Amino acid sequence: MKKIIILSVVFIALISFKHQGYHVGEIADDFKLKNVDGNMVSMADFKEAKGFVVIFTCNHCPFSKKYEDRIIALDKKYKNKGFPVIAVNPNDAVTYPDDNFENMQKRAKEKKFSFPYLHDETQSVARTWGPTRTPEVFVVQKEGNDFILKYTGAIDDNSDDAKAVKERYVENALDALLAGKPIENTFTKTVGCGIKWKK
């Protein structure tokens, strides 16, 4: 009997790992989170934007680090075209002090982030949007007052070596949106660090 109880607990725990959050085509909720400069930031603040490249990332994860320069390059390339980057750190800073607000400020300064780097302290945005790992991208496009999810997944197909990238998934998605064409891959997968949920 005890084993059955344990096993039920196991399965309930395992079911809860299943992907939740937004799927492509759904409306994404706006958020209001503290930026590294101390100001609160929402998507609605960017009146001119056509959409956003929302990237759940963090300080400590080696994959996030490998992508930092590529995230900066994405912002540089697409901000002027109407799709700025907004980075969101969803990790629990208690178990991962590297990911606390002070260290986010430090990292943003060191790397001269040209985009907001927001602290999802309560993890409510991550819970709603549904990233499972860092870095994970959500490209949304503004339609009226709504933000519609158009792409979710990896930045490109090679985390190890930026020079060896063959498929630039986020750039392809943004280029398609800007050209008014359908996005070829609206959902991709990559290896990353699991989000560090609060215990």
Next chain:
Amino acid sequence: MAKIFVLILSAFLIVQKVEIVPLAQLQNRVVQNNDTLYVVNFWATWCKPCVEEIPYFEEVQRQFERQKVKVMLVSLNSLKELNSVQKFVTQKNIQSETLILQAGNPNIWLNQIDSTWSGAIPATVFYKNGKKVFFTEGELNDYQLDSLISLHKFNRL
């Protein structure tokens, strides 16, 4: 008597040699028509929750070695990090077979392991009789792992 000493000594001295293994080769190793339960854990040296659960997998390997349970620790470290993975295995005296996966574009190969896998690690998959019998993304504790082994290897709750 001397023999026993040598055996005990060698148990401490055997260091797993970490190899780089392509995905197809890994699949050939674990998808076999026998009743061995292959317990494949995807991890990386930089992944804290992964490193924390490795002792549970080591315990499974130790405890069920003679009952046809085979643990494989598949590192998703970069191929360039072979040395640091080897160092980790040597320092922690990891006894389970450890390898680094060479697999190319994750958007393709992650689905070949499991369509529900987002790519977050740790992740664990069981194979038996040529079939995948279990997959999970996320950490397992010792109780969970124990119950899952009982269920899938011995059909016991």
